[in-house]
Amino acid sequence: MRKIEKIRNFSIIAHIDHGKSTLADRLLEYTGAVEKRDVEEQMLDNMELERERGITIKARAVRFDYKADDGETYELNLIDTPGHVDFGYEVSRSLSACEGAVLIVDATQGIQAQTLANAYMAVDHDLEILPVINKIDLASADPEMAKREIEDVIGIPASDAPCISAKMGINIREVLERIVKDIPCPKGDPEAPLEALIFDCYYDSYKGVIVYIRIMNGRLRVGDKVKMMHTGAEFEVVETGTLSTFSLDKKEFLEAGEVGYFTASIKNIADTDVGDTVTHADAPCAKPLPGFKKSQPMVFAGIYPADGSKYGDLKDALDKLRLNDSSFTYEPESSVALGFGFRCGFLGLLHMEIIEERLEREFALDLITTAPSVIYEIHKTNGDTVYIDNPTNYPDPATIETACEPFVSASIITPSDYVGTIMQLCTDRRGEFIDMKYIDVNRAELHYLLPLNEIVYDFFDSLKSRSKGYASLDYEFKDYRPSKLSKLDILLNGEIVDALSFIVHSDRAYARARKICEKLKDNIPRQLFEIPVQAAIGGKIIARETVKAMRKDVLAKCYGGDITRKKKLLEKQKEGKKRMRTLGTVEVPQEAFMAVLKYDDE
Amino acid sequence: MTNKPLSLYFHFPFCVKKCAYCAFYSLQAQPEEIKNAYCGALEKQIGFLPREREIISVYFGGGTPSSLGAERLCKLIEKIKERCSLAPDCEITVEVNPGTAGESDFYALYAAGFNRISAGVQSANDETLAFLGRIHDFRQARECILAAKRAGFANIGADLIFALPGQSAEDFLHSIDSVCDLGVQHISAYSLQLEPGTPLYAKRGTLCFPDEEAEEAVYGALCARLKERGYEHYEISSFALPGFRARHNGVYWNRGEYLGIGAGAHSFYGGKRFSAPCDINAFIQKAGDSLFAPTDRETAPFITVAEAEEERVMLGLRTSDGAVVPPGARVKARRIAEAGFGVFDGERLVLNEKGFRVSNEIIAEVLI
Numbered sequence: 017m018r019k020i021e022k023i024r025n026f027s028i029i030a031h032i033d034h035g036k037s038t039l040a041d042r043l044l045e046y047t048g049a050v051e052k053r054d055v056e057e058q059m060l061d062n063m064e065l066e067r068e069r070g071i072t073i074k075a076r077a078v079r080f081d082y083k084a085d086d087g088e089t090y091e092l093n094l095i096d097t098p099g100h101v102d103f104g105y106e107v108s109r110s111l112s113a114c115e116g117a118v119l120i121v122d123a124t125q126g127i128q129a130q131t132l133a134n135a136y137m138a139v140d141h142d143l144e145i146l147p148v149i150n151k152i153d154l155a156s157a158d159p160e161m162a163k164r165e166i167e168d169v170i171g172i173p174a175s176d177a178p179c180i181s182a183k184m185g186i187n188i189r190e191v192l193e194r195i196v197k198d199i200p201c202p203k204g205d206p207e208a209p210l211e212a213l214i215f216d217c218y219y220d221s222y223k224g225v226i227v228y229i230r231i232m233n234g235r236l237r238v239g240d241k242v243k244m245m246h247t248g249a250e251f252e253v254v255e256t257g258t259l260s261t262f263s264l265d266k267k268e269f270l271e272a273g274e275v276g277y278f279t280a281s282i283k284n285i286a287d288t289d290v291g292d293t294v295t296h297a298d299a300p301c302a303k304p305l306p307g308f309k310k311s312q313p314m315v316f317a318g319i320y321p322a323d324g325s326k327y328g329d330l331k332d333a334l335d336k337l338r339l340n341d342s343s344f345t346y347e348p349e350s351s352v353a354l355g356f357g358f359r360c361g362f363l364g365l366l367h368m369e370i371i372e373e374r375l376e377r378e379f380a381l382d383l384i385t386t387a388p389s390v391i392y393e394i395h396k397t398n399g400d401t402v403y404i405d406n407p408t409n410y411p412d413p414a415t416i417e418t419a420c421e422p423f424v425s426a427s428i429i430t431p432s433d434y435v436g437t438i439m440q441l442c443t444d445r446r447g448e449f450i451d452m453k454y455i456d457v458n459r460a461e462l463h464y465l466l467p468l469n470e471i472v473y474d475f476f477d478s479l480k481s482r483s484k485g486y487a488s489l490d491y492e493f494k495d496y497r498p499s500k501l502s503k504l505d506i507l508l509n510g511e512i513v514d515a516l517s518f519i520v521h522s523d524r525a526y527a528r529a530r531k532i533c534e535k536l537k538d539n540i541p542r543q544l545f546e547i548p549v550q551a552a553i554g555g556k557i558i559a560r561e562t563v564k565a566m567r568k569d570v571l572a573k574c575y576g577g578d579i580t581r582k583k584k585l586l587e588k589q590k591e592g593k594k595r596m597r598t599l600g601t602v603e604v605p606q607e608a609f610m611a612v613l614k615y616d617d618e
Numbered sequence: 619m620t621n622k623p624l625s626l627y628f629h630f631p632f633c634v635k636k637c638a639y640c641a642f643y644s645l646q647a648q649p650e651e652i653k654n655a656y657c658g659a660l661e662k663q664i665g666f667l668p669r670e671r672e673i674i675s676v677y678f679g680g681g682t683p684s685s686l687g688a689e690r691l692c693k694l695i696e697k698i699k700e701r702c703s704l705a706p707d708c709e710i711t712v713e714v715n716p717g718t719a720g721e722s723d724f725y726a727l728y729a730a731g732f733n734r735i736s737a738g739v740q741s742a743n744d745e746t747l748a749f750l751g752r753i754h755d756f757r758q759a760r761e762c763i764l765a766a767k768r769a770g771f772a773n774i775g776a777d778l779i780f781a782l783p784g785q786s787a788e789d790f791l792h793s794i795d796s797v798c799d800l801g802v803q804h805i806s807a808y809s810l811q812l813e814p815g816t817p818l819y820a821k822r823g824t825l826c827f828p829d830e831e832a833e834e835a836v837y838g839a840l841c842a843r844l845k846e847r848g849y850e851h852y853e854i855s856s857f858a859l860p861g862f863r864a865r866h867n868g869v870y871w872n873r874g875e876y877l878g879i880g881a882g883a884h885s886f887y888g889g890k891r892f893s894a895p896c897d898i899n900a901f902i903q904k905a906g907d908s909l910f911a912p913t914d915r916e917t918a919p920f921i922t923v924a925e926a927e928e929e930r931v932m933l934g935l936r937t938s939d940g941a942v943v944p945p946g947a948r949v950k951a952r953r954i955a956e957a958g959f960g961v962f963d964g965e966r967l968v969l970n971e972k973g974f975r976v977s978n979e980i981i982a983e984v985l986i
Binding site (some may be wrong): 260542543544545566567568569570577578579580582583585586589590593594601 | 627738809811830831833834837853869870876878883884885886891893928929932933953954957959974975976977978979980981982985986
């Protein structure tokens with residue numbers, strides 16, 4: 017058997033919580049790639065945050081050997097994929113590096129939105145799909161139902177799908193056997209010009225960027241001069257090798273069919289875009305591998321240090337995070353209300369939350385985040401087209417010919433009981449109904465065209481709360497459509513707070529304005545003075561609430577000369593004041609900025 | 619500097635029964651031996667008091683000092699007089715709770731040198747008194763004050779509580795009037811503070827407390843009524859007929875020095891604030907070692923200049939004398955005054971009734 021015939025490159029795809037990371041752990045454990053005692057829960061998810069959320073954020077890959085029933089030892093490369101809708105492009109690049117995919121379906125839940133989205137993507141990449149039914153140890157498991165759904169909905173045979181419990185370690189070998197038997201070996205010619213696909217990378221402070229690649233054709237050696245076909249950057253390879261569980265295994269070269277890494281003293285992660293093609297600088301392949309896309313942030317928000325003097329710390333933290341995540345962008349901006357900060361671009365809301373949390377946790381920063389915004393496409397009367405990612409820059413309505421907003425096509429899978437309330441939600445969010453299919457008697461798949469603007473706030477939370485957590489969502493960018501948009505300004509004590517401005521569909525402006533004023537009223541503590549909270553479009557006030565003046569805040573007595581209580585109280589009060597932002601004469605707590613983001617009634 | 623005046627506070631952590639709202643250190647139903655041992659310990663401490671400092675006020679507080687009986691209290695004041703040099707006009711106050719002192723007690727206390735009574739009246743409404751867990755009704759409170767007057771006391775203060783569930787402004791004004799009619803010279807009107815660990819706190823969920831607006835109305839009404847009746851509003855919760863301001867409390871607010879003797883008592887002395895732990899047994903054990911043996915004076919930090927400055931503003935703004943604000947806070951102080959919370963002359967901010975009501979916020983604003 018030629019070497020390449022003993023390689024299997026595969027991904028595991030699944031809906032969130034269907035057991036992807038657990039199965040990955042079991043495979044590694046079973047093949048002895050790790051000792052059981054080393055298995056930190058789900059080791060493919062390296063980041064602490066990922067473990068907490070139980071989701072994989074960045075792809076990782078690992079190589080391990082498996083001695084199959086046919087007596088041969090196979091080289092298996094498991095390429096992990098991010099499991100969330102924000103990271104669709106990263107998933108597609110990981111899948112491009114594989115010949116097959118293990119599709120996990122939870123025997124208690126059946127097919128969910130991301131099961132479908134991922135399965136379709138795997139089909140699009142011509143991958144051999146190996147369905148696996150997981151969680152058969154649970155009392156409510158119905159493996160036959162799950163198999164039937166796979167056949168009916170995805171349309172691939174599933175009658176002999178392995179039924180396993182990744183958690184209990186049941187039937188793991190069967191999965192490994194099927195990977196070896198059913199998933200084809202890579203094709204490719206080691207003698208052809210080098211073609212390698214970048215599917216992930218991260219920054220190491222000693223070696224520079226570590227680039228994860230799949231060699232499609234040719235051979236990559238230490239010392240080779242390589243070129244990134246899209247960015248055009250050229251480097252000399254310092255190190256190559258394969259990826260074991262906890263370390264990098266140096267090798268002299270990598271060749272067609274193999275998955276591994278290389279380093280080349282690359283300082284800037286922006287030079288190594290996921291999806292780019294690596295080839296030899298002096299003997300390049302004819303054309304880059306298909307499917308490359310520059311990853312485009314979809315959601316933008318201002319991030320400011322709660323304490324204005326921490327601007328430098330925030331900048332350092334963003335610089336460091338960016339080293340490992342080229343998909344988010346940031347540039348300095350300033351706000352009258354919040355001082356100096358950054359306008360950051362994210363792939364989606366989850367991505368934004370992750371970055372925020374990492375900033376707060378890993379860098380101990382207190383942040384104020386403004387309402388997320390999408391990019392609006394504005395055609396002006398003078399023929400210019402501008403893209404607006406910050407409501408503050410929204411042009412004067414008189415100069416706007418047409419304003420367009422991004423739409424996504426969304427797929428929602430939900431138990432039938434909640435179809436009504438979810439359709440209501442989509443309608444409330446200006447969704448355009450496309451179609452609905454019943455996956456089985458109990459579950460339906462809804463398709464909607466939705467403005468991204470309506471999704472970025474709390475759509476996912478609302479969806480979950482309306483469906484008691486059962487509904488799942490997947491979406492992808494569709495196109496820009498003309499829309500009636502208005503910029504809504506919020507005034508505190510008569511002054512516009514730029515950081516609270518946002519863009520809203522005109523039909524919803526009044527309702528939204530009222531709700532936001534109410535939220536602010538509830539979240540701004542009473543102060544010495546009465547504070548009018550107003551919302552305005554242009555110069556016109558369309559909603560008003562009042563934070564009443566504080567009536568009572570007094571400590572009655574200093575008993576027996578004990579003024580320490582009063583002193584402690586004063587310290588607490590001063591601390592509280594420091595945590596608030598003073599906008600003009602009004603003190604606004606961070607929570608008020610956050611509260612504005614949530615507006616579902618439920 | 620040693621001739622700076624000094625004040626003395628004696629703490630008596632004993633009560634017949636703990637009130638429903640009280641979170642302070644006090645024990646109920648203690649045996650006589652403990653009370654004797656405690657007073658013995660206080661005597662030992664008195665023996666350590668500085669002889670040369672002029673004492674301008676002495677305050678027996680609690681707890682319920684009167685629950686120990688006049689005899690014990692009189693003996694202590696004798697000891698203090700023997701040891702210290704009391705100013706000729708030294709104010710000597712004892713807290714008395716109705717139901718714990720009879721007419722003969724007042725005669726004895728007056729004869730021993732006490733010249734001011736602070737009576738825990740709290741309310742003229744018997745239902746309210748029961749709700750608060752007081753052991754007396756208003757008739758007993760009236761008797762108590764009249765008895766004190768008959769015994770010779772001409773400086774009597776009464777404590778009252780407002781902001782109680784279901785209490786209207788009329789209710790509280792009735793209490794004010796009833797107490798003023800008894801001829802007291804001083805009124806302390808405290809709004810109820812819910813303290814964790816008290817029975818009232820435990821059942822707070824079942825009670826309907828007045829909101830900020832309602833409490834504001836009561837406070838406004840009581841300030842107006844007391845002003846009408848000739849009382850000066852000289853501190854957030856304190857009102858006095860001319861010449862009858864509580865001197866001892868004035869020492870606290872003006873950052874004068876005071877020594878607190880007894881378990882749980884607080885001192886401000888020699889540049890430090892310190893206190894004795896709330897533990898009568900520990901106090902009894904250590905009282906004979908030295909004046910500071912029962913306290914944490916050793917480890918307490920010295921008050922820094924900045925801290926002293928904060929205290930001065932924080933305490934001053936509680937009084938009708940106000941406080942000179944830090945130069946950096948003058949703009950804020952002016953804004954506060956212009957909004958009707960007080961008067962600002964460019965240096966000193968004096969809060970009015972409206973300002974007192976939100977004084978925590980104003981103090982924090984001025985000091986941040």
